[in-house]
Amino acid sequence: MDSLIIAAARALAAGDPLAALKRVALRDDPPALALRGIAMAQLGNLTRAKELLRAAARGFGPGEAVARARCVLAEAEIALVTRDLGGPMQALGAARATLAAGGDRANAAHAGYLEARCLLLIGRLDAAERMLDALEPDALEPDALPPPSCVGYWLVAAGLAMRRIRTEAARAALRRAAHAARKAGIPARAAEVKRASHELDAPAATLVARDEKRLLGLAEVEALIASDVLVVDACCNLVRAGTVVVPLAGRPVLFALARALAEAWPDDASREALVAGAFRARDADESQRARLRVEIGRLRTALRPLAGVNATKRGFRLERTRRDDPTALDA
Template sequence: MDSLITAAAHALAAGDPLGALKRVALRDDAPALALRGIAMAQLGDLVRAKALLKSAARAFGRREAVARARCVVAEAEIALVSRDLSWPAKALDAARATLEAHGDRVNAAHARNVEVRRLLLIGRLDEAERMLSALDPSPLPPAARAAHELAVAGIAARRLQTKTAHAALSRAAEAARKADIPALTAEVENAALVLKTPAARLIARGEERTLLLGEVEALFASGALVVDACRNVVRDERQVVSLATRPILFALARALAEAWPADVSRSTLLARAFRAKHADESHRARLRVEIGRLRAELRALADVSATKNGFALVPRRAGEVVVLAPPVEERHAAVLAFLADGRSWSSSALAIALGASPRTVQRALEQLAEAGKVQSFGRGPARRWMTPPLTGFPTILLLPGPLPSD
């Protein structure tokens, strides 16, 4: 490797893409193409970066397995940043295996971090955690350690393990300081904002207030009966009952919890669960059936008792009943939660991340666009959707993945 390539690689490692380009901008050999691609990615020109990396991988040839693998890892990271979730994950796994087999521990660790970030984005926390546990970050250089700790913090935050997340972010900040890469420091600072921004709303006894992520964790450990509208579950400290596939039952449970310790009239329950403006005997009969089903679902956590006016929720163990609601409640809130990261998303990538059909996501995006809440650019397969980040609207409790005890 000649001195210009070495100097350009050092510049990229230090977060200086312009310095790297000054050395290799006019060269078309394979190492220069790869370095130019990474530099363009750091500068934000992802389309050009992807093309350069593909050219570099072809130019290296089959004998340069390690160099080709590094190009694949860089291309995978670009796909992740551009939210191309259809990019073949098996190619990244094969590249990581090649790097590990040839002793390139730093780039293999980087490949693992990219895999973890992708799994984290689509809510596969168990897989991400298993992959991270197989890596010891201590021998890694500061930049790679910071990336590792950011992944640890991301998993911990989604599991509502805020102490673990705080510790990981502190280690990430220290590693970023040692790496002396401004972009990495900014990424760590941005990740830390999740723990300092209201993550949900608490509704109890007719009052409402916002909660930080740490306060949500404390609420789940408090012994209260929580009707969790972020995940459509009912939980206390010992048990979780999911009503995610039973929207009518969850609507009834939430209405009863918001009124607790008072009861809720039958007419109010009919309006909340069935949206019935003028209830007849068939509606009342259906309400009795659904109340019976709700009693059966919640039998280990609470009873639903009949009163003179309607029904009331009676917890079995908990001394308090509260509702945990998202910070913003509106139609298609989950789509907005993903777009709030400021990245541009394709509708197909959103469908993968949300676990929904592409057509469902497309309809949601079109309705949000009509309301002026999202905007698109490009056409056909190249069409992307985005929105500026919404103040006070973090995504942790809306992104996929189980909360504790789910």
């Protein structure tokens, strides 16, 4: 590898794409095309970046599988930014295996972090967590990941902790990300950490309890769901109290009824309001009332470990089987 390629690669690693382009802008050999593609991606011209990376991948010979895998890795990172989670991301697993087999541990670990980030974006939290756990021994070694990639690793860890509603774990991961960002000295990475920190401190849910309606931070949500309060959770479509959880994600009518009853508590909810909210019907005619009785019976069975649903003259009321008041938690 010649000195200009090495210098351009170092400039890109330091977050200086213009310095990299000065060294390889007029060259069309595959390594230069790959570096130009990465530089264009850092400058925000993602369309041109993909063209250059694909041209570089085509130019590498049969014995340069690791170099082609690096191009796939760079293109996958662009796809992640543009939320194109199809072809480029699907090729990432094979590229990671090629990089690991070729001894490029740093880029293999970087590919693993990108896979974890993709899994986090599509909501596959368990798979993302397993990927991070598999990467952790490598990612925590001082030289296993360059600082910019370490920032990304800890941002994914923070995102997972936030979605798992683990506030302290999220803060710890963001502290590690901020440390890596300072070490990298790349403003864009530092801005990513700052945005994630703002997200952690931003309101995470709305609490509706009796006559109270207010915003909650993530730490307050964590404390609420750890208590014995009956929570109708519109963030996850479930009803919980302490460690007892009744999932209703696949039963939207039952969840709508539970939410309406919790929001009306300690009063009852009228049959008209329940029919309108759960069935989207304007009038509570006899057929709708009959359907309401059936669905209330199903809800009563589902919530038996947590609460009762009793009929009143006007409609139905949620009766807590433990001391704490029912509460509705909205996304």
